[in-house]
Amino acid sequence: MGYWQPGTQYNNGDVVTYNGRDYKIIQPHRSQSDWAPDITPALWGAMQGGGGGGYGGYNNSDCSSGQSQQTYQPPPQPQQPYQPPQPQQPQQPPPPQYSYGNDNKPSQTQQPQQPQQPQKQDSDSDGEGKSSKKAWLIGGGIAAGAALLGAAGLAVHKHNENEKDEAEWIDRADRRTKQFYNNGPTSPCTWVLNRGKSIPQGAIVVGQEHSWTLYIGRAYHKGSITPGKASDVFKKGAVIGYSHDEIHKDTYEILLGDMNGLKWVDASGKLNVGALGKTPVDGGVDTDGTPLYVARAQHKGVYHPGKCSEKLKAAFIPYDGGEVEVSNYQVLCYA
Structure with a gap:
């Protein structure tokens, strides 16, 4: 144990003293002068005092756009003592490390509430159409x-x-991420801004390919916000499919969440949102304004994350330099 100092690399298991109080690390990082333990509850947990409890009253505003869902109560979990939000900083803090209450292992096939329409942000799919x-x-x-x-x-x-x-997309994502970083989750899932190959705690697991894990990502590309996949083995951290090409992205959003409040619902062919029986999680927007949703589909025995919509004739997953079309797939929905 030693005194906290800026400009120091802290790793798992580290404990520091700051202002007469002991803190244990939550997220490995290199400290900065304005990231003191008492104002960064996502990085450091106080070892004495503080409160506990779980997150409640989720409204799905973090990973969807518009209609709220029924109140969701995740399993109780430790919570770090709340500190007043830190001032705006020129450099983005590391990804948030709030837990959603489970290990997010891939869930089994679920059965297929009414659909919600995400805000029409900027977005793609097969590269068809133009933004409104x-x-x-x-x-x-x-x-x-x-x-x-x-x-x-x-x-x-x-x-x-x-x-x-x-x-503009990066700015919106950054503000949403900082809100999550300061206040914790308010929904069963949250899109947070991420850069590079480091995967934040709580990222939703979709599949296991060889020795690496596949997570849900999305990124801006040519007027679209397109869902794809993320992993620490990818060249830049994330890949999306666009116009039958696989596009690598180092600035992207990754979906954190609690599968106790989510489920995968079967679908096939062109998506019929009304037939799902559940509200799908907002995945993004195509270039013509069509909402895109988070899909997972099997390819060569492995579940891969990708995209689907009411215009695409199937789910599309980025794979091996291109896109693979899969007729039978599942859509991520609120439970």
């Missing part, structure tokens, strides 16, 4: 734009617009 925010480019707008800007000018404009949309 880009409607001026459709029809006569394309001709007028081409005459005014030329083909090269349109390409530059679209690239700049995509960069702006991606920055």
Whole structure:
């Protein structure tokens, strides 16, 4: 045991003293001057005093957009003493480490409430369609734009617009992640911003391929927010499928959650949300504004996360440089 110091790498099992109080590490990290143990409950747990209890009254606002679900009570679990939210920082803290109350092992096939419609953010699938925010480019707008800007000018404009949309997505994801980091979960699942190959505690497990584990990720790409998969063995941390290509992403969101409040529901072919009997978890949005949902499908004996929608003819999973179409699949829903 020693005194906490900034600029120090702390690992599992480490215990420090700060302001006369002992703290045990929750999340391995390299400390910074504004990440003191008494204001970072997701990184350090006080070893004396504090309260306990579980999270309750979830409303699904973290991983869906719109209608709330029935109140969800997860299993009781230790909770770190709440500290006032830390001030805005120039550097994002490490991923949150709140537990959802179970080990998130893959669940078995579930049976298939009414569907909810996620907010129409920016989003893809097979690369078909255009965003509603880009409607001026459709029809006569394309001709007028081409005459005014030329083909090269349109390409530059679209690239700049995509960069702006991606920055807005990162900003929204960052704010949602900080809220979770400061206050803990308010829903059976939460999309949190992640970078690189480090997988945060509580990430939902979908499958085991060879010696590595597959988790649910999603990322912005060319006007879409597309669900795919994440793992610490991937080149950048996450991969999504877009227009039959496998796209690697180092900035993405990963889905944390408690499978006690979620379930996988069978589906096949083009998704019929109303036939699920449960509300699907928001996965993202295609380029034409179509909601995308989180799917898992078997390929070569392994469950892989991917995407499905009411327009896609099946589920699509990123695999081996491309996308694999799977007719029979499951959709992640609220239990």
